[in-house]
Amino acid sequence: MNNGKICVSVCAETADELIQQIKRAEDLADVIEIRFDSLSFSELDNFFKLFKKIKPSIKAPILAAMHKSVETETIETSEETYIIPDTFRVWEKILASNTLDYFDPFQGGVTALLIECWNNFETSAVPIISFFKNAKKHKFIFSHHDFEKVPSELNNIYKTMKETPADIVKIAVQTSVITDTIPIWKLLERAKSDNKQIIPIAMGEAGKWTRILGLAHGAFMTYASLDSGSETAPGQVSASDLIDVYRANELNENTEVYGILGSNTSVSMSPYIHNEAFKIHKLNSVFVPLQVNNLDEFIKRMVKPETREVELNFKGFSVTIPHKQAIIKHLDFIDETAKAIGAVNTVKIVDGKLYGYNTDAQGFIEPLLNSYGDLQRAKVVVIGAGGAARACVYALKKQGAEVTVFARDLEKAKPFAEEFAVELKQLSTNDEPRTTYKEFDILVNTTPLGMKGKADGVSAAIAEQLKGLHLVYDLVYIPFQTPLMQEADIAEVPKIGGLAMLIAQAMEQQKLWTGLDAPMKEMSRAALLRLQS
Numbered sequence: 001m002n003n004g005k006i007c008v009s010v011c012a013e014t015a016d017e018l019i020q021q022i023k024r025a026e027d028l029a030d031v032i033e034i035r036f037d038s039l040s041f042s043e044l045d046n047f048f049k050l051f052k053k054i055k056p057s058i059k060a061p062i063l064a065a066m067h068k069s070v071e072t073e074t075i076e077t078s079e080e081t082y083i084i085p086d087t088f089r090v091w092e093k094i095l096a097s098n099t100l101d102y103f104d105p106f107q108g109g110v111t112a113l114l115i116e117c118w119n120n121f122e123t124s125a126v127p128i129i130s131f132f133k134n135a136k137k138h139k140f141i142f143s144h145h146d147f148e149k150v151p152s153e154l155n156n157i158y159k160t161m162k163e164t165p166a167d168i169v170k171i172a173v174q175t176s177v178i179t180d181t182i183p184i185w186k187l188l189e190r191a192k193s194d195n196k197q198i199i200p201i202a203m204g205e206a207g208k209w210t211r212i213l214g215l216a217h218g219a220f221m222t223y224a225s226l227d228s229g230s231e232t233a234p235g236q237v238s239a240s241d242l243i244d245v246y247r248a249n250e251l252n253e254n255t256e257v258y259g260i261l262g263s264n265t266s267v268s269m270s271p272y273i274h275n276e277a278f279k280i281h282k283l284n285s286v287f288v289p290l291q292v293n294n295l296d297e298f299i300k301r302m303v304k305p306e307t308r309e310v311e312l313n314f315k316g317f318s319v320t321i322p323h324k325q326a327i328i329k330h331l332d333f334i335d336e337t338a339k340a341i342g343a344v345n346t347v348k349i350v351d352g353k354l355y356g357y358n359t360d361a362q363g364f365i366e367p368l369l370n371s372y373g374d375l376q377r378a379k380v381v382v383i384g385a386g387g388a389a390r391a392c393v394y395a396l397k398k399q400g401a402e403v404t405v406f407a408r409d410l411e412k413a414k415p416f417a418e419e420f421a422v423e424l425k426q427l428s429t430n431d432e433p434r435t436t437y438k439e440f441d442i443l444v445n446t447t448p449l450g451m452k453g454k455a456d457g458v459s460a461a462i463a464e465q466l467k468g469l470h471l472v473y474d475l476v477y478i479p480f481q482t483p484l485m486q487e488a489d490i491a492e493v494p495k496i497g498g499l500a501m502l503i504a505q506a507m508e509q510q511k512l513w514t515g516l517d518a519p520m521k522e523m524s525r526a527a528l529l530r531l532q533s
């Protein structure tokens, strides 16, 4: 266990709703942050009345937070002009309520008041600090948020905040690319050497990993939402995921870090699958989302020992769209299968060297062999000619299948067909006549058609086209029952969904990374639970 705390943030418009959320947060949170900024001013008295009743049963410290500044008053001194937000009216009420007692977060204890003050640092720092001087018995978090960017003067902001009477400094900045997280992450080191408690937050999907690994590297606290879908800041992870999936409070600086490298990691099932395996094997390892757009910058500044600016103990990556081919030039070694496929979906890091593998081919073929049996001379349609198709065609040909690729752009797909020596045909569009696949045995969809968020509800083929086939295999796994699988049901053709491949390729990855046999049942259950929620 590390010393960090998981803070669940609750926010509601009515007192009743806020009380309900506090009760639910109790089961998950080390600290409960009550955000008072959505609650209307007229509901405050009612809230404190209700809160008094539940307070004795609440064990988690309470953090009162005000995240809104409505500028109402301007004070001019001989030196400067300050703007005072009317949020002070709310703070006065909170302090006067006396429902929130003193608590020292460094010593442990019960109900507490930590005051978080969120504001535009430059204009409001001085009046806020003088206001809270009168609230001395409470611990005080002073926070600075930038919802647009990582400010270039980040180090100066930290330096000024560190000099204030605040017990804890919180700095939250918006990141758009993963390397934006470097300066905010480096504040952890700086705060450690200054002996100052800090909560550094990189908001946005690209910064999600900082919310997961922060506690292991000395952050005072990390923020979580009560449920997924009720996040109070971009990139926030739900409390149950932080605790059960990522085990954020069990990680430490020696934790081996793995992650999914892709341009859209928010929909990935891989963290659920791999973290389950690490948990079952009781490994000090974690698998995090790494949303990467510029692969070269990421590898240079965060991975390669000679050039990296942060030490994260990376041990491997699962590589997905669009980096499966681009990663190759960064590798120190590539195995024969990955080389033949021309794509790498797995990286293992040993002594700073990057080793590349492809587990998609094995992951694809295993469920197919289990369902269909011998593939020698089986006539297989592969729809699509992208990255996943490369692994599928490679594996099918190795098994002796006769493959025909159907692609929407023949010009683009031609080099692929030539490289793998397969027949290439035009994929029919929705206009009639549609191709029928009755002269084939198996149809494999390797396009994102039908995938949630990409081509919702669209099927790569309709029932009419599928009649006569012996098996339909859809690589898409979100949703669990894809439109193509529904069409296969109508055509009464047996089908396999993409989850089988996802699990099989992930099991191969686990084997490569840990040398252990992966717990298939538990990994499948973890993915299914997510897909069906």
Ligand code: NAP
Binding pocket: 321, 360, 363, 384, 385, 386, 387, 388, 389, 407, 408, 409, 412, 427, 446, 447, 448, 449, 451, 455, 475, 476, 477, 498, 499, 501, 502, 503, 505
């Ligand atoms: P990719 O490299 O982008 O390739 C996608 C292929 O689909 C390309 O040939 C593309 O054609 C074609 N395509 C895209 N939209 C199309 C449309 N509307 N109509 C017809 N063809 C279309 O992506 P990928 O890495 O191969 O992944 C493809 C799918 O497989 C994704 O849904 C992914 O989630 C899934 N997948 C699943 C697993 C698993 O474990 N189950 C593993 C890997 C991939 P153009 O080249 O003309 O754009």
